[in-house]
Amino acid sequence: MPQLLVELFSEEIPARMQAGAARDLERMATDRLKAAGLTWEALTTFAGPRRLTLVVEGLPAATPDREEEIKGPKTSAPEQALDGFLRKTGLTRDQLVERDGVLFAVVSEKGRATATLIPEMVERIVRDFPWPKSMRWGTGSLRWVRPLKRIVCLFDGAVVPFAIDGIASGDTTEGHRFMGSGKPFTVKNFADYRAKLEREHVLLDATDRRLKILEAARAVCHAQGLELVDDDGLLDEVSGLAEWPTPILGAMDPQFLDLPPEVIRLSMKVHQKYFAVRDPKTGGLAPNFVVVANVEATDGGTALAAGNSRVLSARLNDARFFWDEDRKVGFDVWLDKLKGVTFHAKLGTMAERVDRIAALAREIAPLVGADADQAEQAARLAKGDLASGMVGEFPELQGVMGGYYARAAHGDAIADAVRDHYKPQGPNDAVPTAPLTVAVALADKLDTLVGFFAIDEKPTGSKDPFALRRAALGVIRMIERADLSLVLHSLISGHSERLADQLVTLHGRATIQTVDDSGGRPLSAHVSSDQVVLWIAGKATKSWDVHDPKALRDADNLAREERANLRLGPDLELLPFILDRLRASLRERGIQVDRLDACLLHRNDDISGLSKRVDALNAFLETEDGENLLAGYKRASNILRAEAKKGDLPEGAPVALDGAPPEETALIAAVSKAGTEVDAALATEDFAAAMTALAALRAPVDAFFTAVMVNSDVPAERDNRLKLLGQVRTVMGRVADFGKVGG
Numbered sequence: 001m002p003q004l005l006v007e008l009f010s011e012e013i014p015a016r017m018q019a020g021a022a023r024d025l026e027r028m029a030t031d032r033l034k035a036a037g038l039t040w041e042a043l044t045t046f047a048g049p050r051r052l053t054l055v056v057e058g059l060p061a062a063t064p065d066r067e068e069e070i071k072g073p074k075t076s077a078p079e080q081a082l083d084g085f086l087r088k089t090g091l092t093r094d095q096l097v098e099r100d101g102v103l104f105a106v107v108s109e110k111g112r113a114t115a116t117l118i119p120e121m122v123e124r125i126v127r128d129f130p131w132p133k134s135m136r137w138g139t140g141s142l143r144w145v146r147p148l149k150r151i152v153c154l155f156d157g158a159v160v161p162f163a164i165d166g167i168a169s170g171d172t173t174e175g176h177r178f179m180g181s182g183k184p185f186t187v188k189n190f191a192d193y194r195a196k197l198e199r200e201h202v203l204l205d206a207t208d209r210r211l212k213i214l215e216a217a218r219a220v221c222h223a224q225g226l227e228l229v230d231d232d233g234l235l236d237e238v239s240g241l242a243e244w245p246t247p248i249l250g251a252m253d254p255q256f257l258d259l260p261p262e263v264i265r266l267s268m269k270v271h272q273k274y275f276a277v278r279d280p281k282t283g284g285l286a287p288n289f290v291v292v293a294n295v296e297a298t299d300g301g302t303a304l305a306a307g308n309s310r311v312l313s314a315r316l317n318d319a320r321f322f323w324d325e326d327r328k329v330g331f332d333v334w335l336d337k338l339k340g341v342t343f344h345a346k347l348g349t350m351a352e353r354v355d356r357i358a359a360l361a362r363e364i365a366p367l368v369g370a371d372a373d374q375a376e377q378a379a380r381l382a383k384g385d386l387a388s389g390m391v392g393e394f395p396e397l398q399g400v401m402g403g404y405y406a407r408a409a410h411g412d413a414i415a416d417a418v419r420d421h422y423k424p425q426g427p428n429d430a431v432p433t434a435p436l437t438v439a440v441a442l443a444d445k446l447d448t449l450v451g452f453f454a455i456d457e458k459p460t461g462s463k464d465p466f467a468l469r470r471a472a473l474g475v476i477r478m479i480e481r482a483d484l485s486l487v488l489h490s491l492i493s494g495h496s497e498r499l500a501d502q503l504v505t506l507h508g509r510a511t512i513q514t515v516d517d518s519g520g521r522p523l524s525a526h527v528s529s530d531q532v533v534l535w536i537a538g539k540a541t542k543s544w545d546v547h548d549p550k551a552l553r554d555a556d557n558l559a560r561e562e563r564a565n566l567r568l569g570p571d572l573e574l575l576p577f578i579l580d581r582l583r584a585s586l587r588e589r590g591i592q593v594d595r596l597d598a599c600l601l602h603r604n605d606d607i608s609g610l611s612k613r614v615d616a617l618n619a620f621l622e623t624e625d626g627e628n629l630l631a632g633y634k635r636a637s638n639i640l641r642a643e644a645k646k647g648d649l650p651e652g653a654p655v656a657l658d659g660a661p662p663e664e665t666a667l668i669a670a671v672s673k674a675g676t677e678v679d680a681a682l683a684t685e686d687f688a689a690a691m692t693a694l695a696a697l698r699a700p701v702d703a704f705f706t707a708v709m710v711n712s713d714v715p716a717e718r719d720n721r722l723k724l725l726g727q728v729r730t731v732m733g734r735v736a737d738f739g740k741v742g743g
Helices: 015-035 079-089 114-128 190-199 206-222 232-238 254-258 261-272 302-329 331-340 350-368 372-382 389-393 400-410 412-420 435-454 468-482 488-503 549-588 593-599 607-621 624-645 662-683 687-695 698-707 715-735
Strands: 003-010 042-047 051-057 066-074 097-099 102-109 148-155 167-170 246-251 275-278 285-293 342-344 504-507 531-536 539-545
Touching (some): 003 114, 003 190, 015 042, 015 051, 015 114, 015 206, 015 232, 066 079, 079 102, 114 148, 206 232, 206 246, 206 285, 246 302, 261 275, 261 285, 261 302, 302 389, 302 400, 331 400, 350 435, 372 400, 389 400, 400 412, 412 435, 435 468, 435 488, 435 549, 468 549, 468 607, 488 504, 488 549, 504 549, 531 549, 539 549, 549 593, 593 607, 607 624, 624 715, 662 687, 662 698, 687 715
Parallel strands (some): 148 167
Antiparallel strands (some): 003 051, 003 148, 042 051, 066 102, 097 102, 246 285, 275 285, 504 531
């Protein structure tokens, strides 16, 4: 079947936009082809430094003929309804078909040649293409990421003629800007197109470019006894910078190796797009780099390597300046600078945020096995490097540089906490395990969550500008990893009060002794003027005359109201939000969310306990005993629910009645034994043991339902058996609400 080949050839496309452009081209072409009623066998897109390419295999020569039956009004409908239907279908009354008193229109449409549909499809793709940034040039209205130069459009080997703002379609394209022949060349189909591009030193597929870079870069390093430092993000980027990538090994001045390795790597990556190189003998960085050129130099790249080495030296000299100057300045100066840095207009300055994190870290420290004084000190230093010169140049190094600067003066434990307190920053990031680091990292993330929930900046839909979902998931992962039994409710409530007290303050000449009933703290003002001023997040918002007693009462009331607004939201909404993130985490682990709902029994803020309970429940329900016991639980619950509706559900413990079937007596004993074992297991949070105790009920429950009639004609027997089923439900309910488990 025919093949469609489209190439959109332009000036250089930014590397960061290429992968998205390939996806957008695939999506837009798919939508257009479907809308035209076309089918195909395969659709592939490619993106590179100067071209976007679409190839569609197995398109039909024409769209199929189409016949559609449209239901119209009844024959008895008013004339206006019939007229409207005729206008809609373009038919006359005698062309309609009557069936069972209803009129139908049969609309036939002949298929169209595919070649006649392609020009409109390509033009709409080009004009509607969603580039993040685009430009207009010349006199036309066309916008493209860079000036569009050529359009190749071939269907079944023939040119599909059309033009977009004076750019005519054809069968001609160009090769490599420097290494190609310098002459445009014609292509017949995709195979011919791809082969000729490669002869013209253009690798069309980004995957091929990526593989060539990786293999050649490793080879040039290996030849010198060195190793390439892998960097997938940089590899993706440089594969979009060169049509014929050629890695070259360069050398740098060894004196720069006394800089932190993160600084060297980031200077190479951010400014120059170089790969770092490792010395396998020492495990540290080697005084080398790999640059990916877009040409094969006649001298083997010697001149290119030397030129890039000079450029890198200039960059690293800048880095050395920041490194030396920062170590002269230190944390005291940086922390003072944070007083003038706004964290958020409604949440005060970075310095105020540091105070909050330090107080919360001190509170968390004993709960995670860390020293409270050290936790507070580490938290106070954690944000200091934000004011440093190095982090100003490389924001990606926040925390990392703070760790380096803190190590000499404050020791390894505090330095590690400063360095790692942002972790984990994503699902694949390492989770801190050192107690001191955990205390500071939890305080940092909880302050973020409490603060933004307090000012009603919660995530909505796919929008999460303050990365609150990531922060909540980080809290969950740290708690699970360290197996912490934290009372999140208490931490959140206490921190929201701390936030409110810090951000809402009264300042003025009079000292107001009114007590805030909700917190038991006096609302006091400081002597400064004839005005009492209400400050919110570091800004004066309202003032009152200190000589007016009513005004002072109004000041008290408004301050309490503002503090209450900041205190109420987080506790009510933040915990459910964190539990939603736990649900998402469970889904990623392949655990159904109804397992979590079944375990939300008592302390819903005990993330570690919840996770362990859910894991144990999930493992139990995957067994035959668990599956069958769940069925027995649901059967017992249905019987009890039906009897409860009658208002005749007996209470109390079952007893072994004379003449009772052995299955009934056995279940009474089994439930009593299981209850004792479940209580003992739950007391130590041994949820696996609790599930094992429940598993022992499976056989007695099955035997009971097989041999015993619950709704006996004898009232005493019926009541006793209903009590027994109630006890089964109660014992199982201590472990989980099995009624919320699906299946």
